[in-house]
Amino acid sequence: MRRAVLVVALAACESTSSSTPPPPAPKRVAASTESNIHRADYVGPEACGACHADEYARWTMSLHRVMNANVSDPGAVIGNFDNATVHYAGGEARFTHDANGYAMTVGRVHYRVTRTIGKRALQEYVGIEDGHTDEVRLPFGWWPRAGGWMPQVAFDPWLAESDFHPYEPVRAPWAERCPWCHSTYAFEQRIARGSGPEHLGHGMEQLFVAEPKDDRLDVAAQVTTGISCESCHLGGRAHAKGGDIHFVPQGAQARRDAEVPHEPFDDERHDARVINAVCAQCHSGPSPRLADHTALRNSSEALDLGASPCTGIKCTDCHDPHRADARSDEARSNEACVYCHDSLADATAARAHAGPGHERTSCLDCHMPKIVMGIDRYVRTHRISSPTDPAILGAGEPNACNACHLDRSLAWTADALARTWNVQLDTHDWRDADTPVGELWLASPQPALRVMAANLYGASLPSDAAAKLAADPLPYVRAWSVSASRASAAR
Numbered sequence: 001m002r003r004a005v006l007v008v009a010l011a012a013c014e015s016t017s018s019s020t021p022p023p024p025a026p027k028r029v030a031a032s033t034e035s036n037i038h039r040a041d042y043v044g045p046e047a048c049g050a051c052h053a054d055e056y057a058r059w060t061m062s063l064h065r066v067m068n069a070n071v072s073d074p075g076a077v078i079g080n081f082d083n084a085t086v087h088y089a090g091g092e093a094r095f096t097h098d099a100n101g102y103a104m105t106v107g108r109v110h111y112r113v114t115r116t117i118g119k120r121a122l123q124e125y126v127g128i129e130d131g132h133t134d135e136v137r138l139p140f141g142w143w144p145r146a147g148g149w150m151p152q153v154a155f156d157p158w159l160a161e162s163d164f165h166p167y168e169p170v171r172a173p174w175a176e177r178c179p180w181c182h183s184t185y186a187f188e189q190r191i192a193r194g195s196g197p198e199h200l201g202h203g204m205e206q207l208f209v210a211e212p213k214d215d216r217l218d219v220a221a222q223v224t225t226g227i228s229c230e231s232c233h234l235g236g237r238a239h240a241k242g243g244d245i246h247f248v249p250q251g252a253q254a255r256r257d258a259e260v261p262h263e264p265f266d267d268e269r270h271d272a273r274v275i276n277a278v279c280a281q282c283h284s285g286p287s288p289r290l291a292d293h294t295a296l297r298n299s300s301e302a303l304d305l306g307a308s309p310c311t312g313i314k315c316t317d318c319h320d321p322h323r324a325d326a327r328s329d330e331a332r333s334n335e336a337c338v339y340c341h342d343s344l345a346d347a348t349a350a351r352a353h354a355g356p357g358h359e360r361t362s363c364l365d366c367h368m369p370k371i372v373m374g375i376d377r378y379v380r381t382h383r384i385s386s387p388t389d390p391a392i393l394g395a396g397e398p399n400a401c402n403a404c405h406l407d408r409s410l411a412w413t414a415d416a417l418a419r420t421w422n423v424q425l426d427t428h429d430w431r432d433a434d435t436p437v438g439e440l441w442l443a444s445p446q447p448a449l450r451v452m453a454a455n456l457y458g459a460s461l462p463s464d465a466a467a468k469l470a471a472d473p474l475p476y477v478r479a480w481s482v483s484a485s486r487a488s489a490a491r
Contacts, residue, residue, distance in 0.1 A: 034238040035251030037187040039221050041235025045228040048236060056229075058322040064227040066119040067182040068126075071102055076116050078123050079142030079149065086140060086149040091167045093140050095149065103127075104138050107167030111138055115225060117178055121145070121376035122155060126174045135174045135219070139166035145376040146483045154479035157297065157373070157447075161475050175217045181282035181299075184223040184231040187249050189213075190281065202302065203281035204249055207258040232278050232321060247274050275314040276302055279321075288448045291395040294383040296448040298374045301382040308384035310340070330364065337363040355420040369400040371452055373480070378455045388423045396431040396440055398449065403456055406438030413437075442469070447477050454481040 049056030069076040081097035102113035111127035124141040194205035196212040239245035285299030318333040338345040441453035469481035
């Protein structure tokens with residue numbers, strides 16, 4: 001019988017070093033009898049901070065904490081609710097704030113704003129329509145890079161404009177989608193959702209059995225509105241009393257064909273299967289993909305990492321989850337690369353490997369280029385790969401070399417790889433090999449490639465291409481491209 005294992009398990013990778021010893025086999029211990037998955041097992045972040053003050057302090061400043069917030073929390077709201085108005089599709093949306101709180105009036109529909117979603121790059125809002133009780137995701141969001149209030153179709157590429165009716169009341173409950181990845185709740189709810197007919201989830205929840213429930217989160221039983229300590233560490237009540245703590249759910253029934261890790265916490269935190277499964281609870285969203293299955297939209301980082309040819313690398317090798325700010329993790333990420341590829345830890349060797357003209361190029365620039373649509377900018381792919389991948393190059397799709405050299409063709413790239421790195425590629429069947437890739441991607445039938453190209457060009461986007469993209473039939477392509485032409489893309 002085929003045994004179920006974590007979907008984020010990593011494939012083998014050949015290290016450049018033969019001297020790095022393999023990690024020791026983890027100690028096996030009996031499964032704990034303590035529960036850490038029920039609501040009564042959770043104590044909240046303040047209890048954790050009583051002992052873990054440094055981690056708690058970093059978390060209070062992190063983006064994880066504000067993935068959801070109550071609108072009444074100090075400083076939670078960043079949008080302009082000072083009687084601001086937006087005109088869209090023949091109607092008007094108005095944003096107000098008074099003694100009764102924040103409100104969004106869209107056409108004739110009036111919502112009392114109750115929660116925020118996100119904060120720095122994009123802030124969306126949750127609210128309740130007058131006369132109703134369900135909280136719903138509201139149709140306009142505050143998008144600083146694009147200039148302020150924008151309709152949802154401008155920043156949400158999954159929503160077709162033909163299906164967007166902002167002046168009609170929203171009826172889809174917020175609790176069926178957003179809070180599953182934006183808040184903290186007892187893990188038993190996640191297991192139940194994963195056991196449902198859709199089998200939703202890519203983390204630890206897939207290893208356990210529970211009675212299926214619907215897709216609506218029991219918001220009233222949340223631990224925190226926002227992602228806090230126990231979203232990753234699970235219920236800490238037993239630990240607060242001096243017992244063990246685990247990333248692996250305790251007190252749940254394992255599926256018959258599942259391999260559930262049973263090891264001490266110190267081994268769990270060094271076990272890539274465990275750590276990456278924790279992150280995969282949320283960072284495994286759907287996305288359009290390239291020929292090698294690289295995701296082109298954010299929130300699929302765990303799936304991309306799991307498909308990468310690097311054994312044992314963990315999300316936490318590059319990211320501090322308590323800080324949860326990817327912009328500060330570049331140096332740490334390069335250090336993670338040379339942990340295995342130690343022959344490149346020497347600066348001279350690294351420069352020689354990068355080749356002439358790449359003095360400021362890092363490991364990440366070539367092996368994790370910025371080709372993924374983030375929230376307000378393009379970010380690095382987590383599909384660690386080689387710039388010489390013939391599947392990508394042959395399909396004329398985004399590659400690390402041409403992400404910088406937009407004015408060059410794939411034939412030029414193949415020649416450069418042959419001359420500098422002695423990589424010989426068969427280009428006989430390559431598509432449009434002699435056309436500058438920037439032109440190809442801007443005109444691609446794949447909207448994700450059109451947007452990506454516009455953002456790689458940034459302020460240097462050709463005026464004729466900018467005009468064409470500004471008239472693109474897809475609203476998110478129009479919005480992202482206009483934004484990209486205003487300032488250089490983050491590179």
